[in-house]
Amino acid sequence: MVLAAVGQICSTASMMHNLAQCQRLVHRAVEAGAKALFLPEASDYIASSPAESLSLCQDVTKSLFVRGLQQAARENRLPINVGIHEPTEPPSKKIKNTLIWIDKEGDIVHRYQKLHLFDIDLRPDGPRMKESDSIESGSEVTQPYPSVLGNVGSLICFDLRFPEPALRLRRLGADVVVYPSAFTVPTGKLHWEILLRARAIETQSWVIAAAQCGRHNEKRVSFGDTIVIKPTGEVAGRLDRVEDLNSEEENARKPDLLTVDIDLEAVKDTRRTIPLQRRTDVYPEI
Numbered sequence: 029m030v031l032a033a034v035g036q037i038c039s040t041a042s043m044m045h046n047l048a049q050c051q052r053l054v055h056r057a058v059e060a061g062a063k064a065l066f067l068p069e070a071s072d073y074i075a076s077s078p079a080e081s082l083s084l085c086q087d088v089t090k091s092l093f094v095r096g097l098q099q100a101a102r103e104n105r106l107p108i109n110v111g112i113h114e115p116t117e118p119p120s121k122k123i124k125n126t127l128i129w130i131d132k133e134g135d136i137v138h139r140y141q142k143l144h145l146f147d148i149d150l151r152p153d154g155p156r157m158k159e160s161d162s163i164e165s166g167s168e169v170t171q172p173y174p175s176v177l178g179n180v181g182s183l184i185c186f187d188l189r190f191p192e193p194a195l196r197l198r199r200l201g202a203d204v205v206v207y208p209s210a211f212t213v214p215t216g217k218l219h220w221e222i223l224l225r226a227r228a229i230e231t232q233s234w235v236i237a238a239a240q241c242g243r244h245n246e247k248r249v250s251f252g253d254t255i256v257i258k259p260t261g262e263v264a265g266r267l268d269r270v271e272d273l274n275s276e277e278e279n280a281r282k283p284d285l286l287t288v289d290i291d292l293e294a295v296k297d298t299r300r301t302i303p304l305q306r307r308t309d310v311y312p313e314i
């Protein structure tokens with residue numbers, strides 16, 4: 029059993045504010061005895077326009093947010109999984125939505141670039157968003173990497189709606205699938221828990237979903253409900269939904285931390301008790 033810490037924050041356009049929230053969570057994770065910390069999508073910043081997002085985006089060697097977290101990881105010997113933005117190579121009008129793994133030495137040793145972009149129109153009851161206006165999508169499912177918690181497979185937020193990459197990660201050896209997110213409130217109510225539990229049940233893996241929660245700016249609010257799901261599909265732990273907060277709390281943007289014991293025996297037991305023998309003679313293997 030290894031204790032994982034999962035952070036819930038409310039990022040704004042101030043990278044220093046966001047770094048301070050994440051540093052507080054690093055210290056709480058260390059105090060709790062956690063061996064890794066998982067932070068949401070876009071922890072570095074959430075901007076109010078594509079132009080602002082582009083203007084805030086920096087290479088990891090220059091980003092004070094990323095460098096601050098690398099230092100926190102090194103000083104506390106705590107690996108950190110965190111969603112950020114990075115420039116394209118060569119730099120362009122678009123940026124990348126990525127997930128990095130900072131090891132306990134403070135080095136970035138893995139990186140995943142979000143595959144599916146969130147282009148939706150929920151008006152009049154919800155937002156319209158066109159992530160593809162400002163984000164370049166990735167082009168590969170990355171190999172799960174070994175960690176203190178087992179093999180970690182990386183996906184981000186809207187990727188959650190697609191079973192294929194999760195199944196692919198399972199076949200590539202994942203024990204844990206992560207979905208750092210910034211879900212909208214209406215789609216969070218409808219789909220968040222159900223999709224996360226479905227992905228855990230289908231892959232018979234742990235699912236760790238660190239979520240943004242609260243009001244980021246005048247245009248955007250995120251759903252919250254950071255969750256960890258067991259390979260059986262049961263909820264192992266969760267944090268507040270934005271609708272559970274009063275508006276003062278929503279605006280106070282207090283970071284919160286969930287800790288859960290990750291047990292790789294649960295992966296083995298689930299896969300042994302309910303073996304999923306695929307009929308790849310009938311449909312293609314993913």
Ligand SMILES: O=C(O)CNC(=O)[C@H](CS)NC(=O)CCC(=O)C(=O)O
Binds near residue numbers: 075157185186189211
């Ligand atoms: O904008 C940033 O900087 C960070 N990126 C996000 O917040 C992304 C794209 S707008 N959000 C989602 O994918 C929400 C998915 C969702 O809510 C659903 O699938 O229902």
